[in-house]
Amino acid sequence: MKCEQEKIKSFFKNLDRRIFMENYLEYANEDRPLSIGYDQTISQPSLVLEMTLLLELTPESKVLEIGTGSGYQTAFLAEFSKEVYTVERIKDLYDACVKRYINLTYNNIYFIYGDGSVGLKENEPYDRIVITAASPDVPKKLLEQLANNGIMVVPIGYGVVQELCVFRKNSHGVIEKEFIEYVQFVPLVSDH
Secondary structure, three states, X not given: OHHHHHHHHHHHHHOOHHHHOOOOHHHOOOOOOEEEEOOEEEOOHHHHHHHHHHOOOOOOOEEEEEOOOOOHHHHHHHXXXXXXXXXXXXXXXXXXXXXXXXXXXXXXXXXXXXXXXXXXXXXXXXXXXXEOOEEOOOOHHHHHOEEEEEEEEEEEOOOOOEEEEEEEEOOOOOEEEEEEEEEOOOEOOOOO
């Protein structure tokens, strides 16, 4: 596991965030979130790295990402997982991300346009789930789609500050929640 984490850290150092940005390119190397339009942001790099490490990805992981956004987090997931299903509800962001990935070398990413707040039942269960927007409360529908021995990372809460939490489902389906730290994310928007 330590070896995988070192590989992820190395990938992080070498991945140019500007690939995933159209504006504010001069700030790409700063460790802060930046607007990508539509009241959405590309997360600060250190937080993307931390959330990726918390997922404990393996080469066999099937991952569900809720909130593709710019696709920055998606690159980390695709690099260290078998399959990534990523859902974006804003059509312009979805289209831009699909176009952006034409020039990248990943063939294990499945882009889905739609409301990710309810997950993606047709491909469940998922070994790992990451939500890149603040869920107002524990996303029960997504926890149901998490495989046994799976891990979900999600910011939870209303308002300006949320709790970054890790949920682990053991081999018997019992779920444990761990608080990591306080974070700031845009809210998870749902059509439901």
